[in-house]
Amino acid sequence: MRIKKWAVMALFCGIFLTGCSKQTASKEASNSSNKSSQSSKSSVKKTSKASSSSAKAVKLDAAKLTPQESGSLITLYCADRFGGEWSNLLQAGQNGSLTITLHKTSDYEFKQPGSGYAYEAAASGQTGTTYYTLSGSTFYFYQGVKVAGSGSFLGQATKQEMADYIVKKGQLAEFKQLAKKVEIVDKSGQTQRLSEGRSGYFTIPAEMQGTWYSASNYDGETTHSKYVFDQSTIFIQDDKHNRKGHTTTLYTRAANYKAPDYPSEEQIKKAEGWGLPKIVQYKGINYLNVMGWYQGAGDGEYFAVHTENIDGNDVQVLICAGGAGIWVDGIAYRSQAMAEKMQDHQFDDLNYSDSDN
Known part of the structure; x- marks a missing residue:
């Protein structure tokens, strides 16, 4: 399995933008009272x-x-x-x-x-x-x-x-x-500066937060990708199509806000980097689905933390998926070494499109 070129480009081009540590005993400062002139740092x-x-x-x-x-x-x-x-x-x-x-x-x-x-x-x-x-x-x-x-x-x-x-x-x-x-x-x-229907920040599930790595082969070349999930942001970067990386901030939407059917260029530009998230369960797995703030068509991107057995050990992986069928188009791991080892590996219990088989 590989991260499809279209998926990588979609992330780069804007599916999120508009549409996706024996210590030695501690040395107590017994003579610290004789050194009151020391800086607060040394105190x-x-x-x-x-x-x-x-x-x-x-x-x-x-x-x-x-x-x-x-x-x-x-x-x-x-x-x-x-x-x-x-x-x-x-x-x-x-x-x-x-x-x-x-x-x-x-x-x-x-x-x-x-x-x-x-x-x-x-x-x-x-x-x-x-x-x-x-x-x-x-x-x-x-x-x-x-x-x-x-x-x-x-x-x-x-x-x-x-x-x-x-x-x-x-x-x-x-x-x-x-x-x-x-x-x-x-x-x-509590800020009053939120606008365009944003009612607050969406909190990304704790198990998903942190850094994930993937490696995939396309046309004989390996692409290395990195996913960094903070409390409410997603940073995605790769070494082929998106070297600088892009950050998407996830917001909740006010219940009484109706997004325009045809947002203006100014609205689209203002909402660049805003993501509209929701949790979706599919085949027993909870996915974080991210759409662009004004995205009308398309299904956005899906992310989920799932446990797979690798060499006899239970290992958490990050599923990256997309499309109407929530088809898996990438798997990321907690280390670059594991990503290299498992490059393009397909797990039997996950949902891949027919073209990946």
């Missing part, structure tokens, strides 16, 4: 580095982190890398708890606005000045952010880069403890 309690042999044996899979664990990871990483307000935040979180609040990116003026949300990281019950955004698989970090402002851009990293960083730093125990203190709050729906 944050840190776990000492793990031995090199232990660090090599530990792997934190960023793709499997919960939203709370992601908040803990980002806070630890930014506190160590950038210090300043992020260090203050970490200290507050260790002494109390943290809240990650989701806002609309359009309410701010970030250098890298990302897609869908602006994430405010703050001590619970307080207004935060530390934020991050997400575009594709890359996070962008800020501090000094004011309401409707921009703040100072600090840097960027992927979630796996951050995971590898805290493992190397020996902060895995802190990561696990802090994750228990993180609360996620969605205030994005």
Whole structure:
């Protein structure tokens, strides 16, 4: 089985656009009271580095982190890398708890606005000045952010880069403890800037969130694709037809909104990158169906997480399908290595079109 060329091109050309980680004992800062002049960054309690042999044996899979664990990871990483307000935040979180609040990116003026949300990281019950955004698989970090402002851009990293960083730093125990203190709050729906029938953001099923990889052969050439699912966005990229990739933000539609039969060019342009989602069950599998916001004809694209037996092991795969028959046109995996190994493999229990057999 292969991802059909038309499916790849459809994703690229706009079916979403308009129509689809033995640690050594922690060194307690017993003499910290004699060093009150140190910066807030150095005042944050840190776990000492793990031995090199232990660090090599530990792997934190960023793709499997919960939203709370992601908040803990980002806070630890930014506190160590950038210090300043992020260090203050970490200290507050260790002494109390943290809240990650989701806002609309359009309410701010970030250098890298990302897609869908602006994430405010703050001590619970307080207004935060530390934020991050997400575009594709890359996070962008800020501090000094004011309401409707921009703040100072600090840097960027992927979630796996951050995971590898805290493992190397020996902060895995802190990561696990802090994750228990993180609360996620969605205030994005409170914005007044939504328009064209958008009533809020659609939350992608947790099991689907993260990064998936596929490899398929067409006309003797292998195409490598990557799918990144965030809370409400889908980023798709491949090395043949869509090198830059494209992000689709999923919105819920107001019940009283009637989409125009013939949207204007201005409406179509404005809705570029908006996806209209719904959950569809077909042959016992729950699919996420994504149509373009103003898509009239066609069936959109379908995605589902399903378990298959590979070499005697139960492995979760991402089904990519399309068409009226919800025919499978691609399978993605949690690692590139698995995608290469299983290239174009067809599973007996899935629904393929006759032309793929």
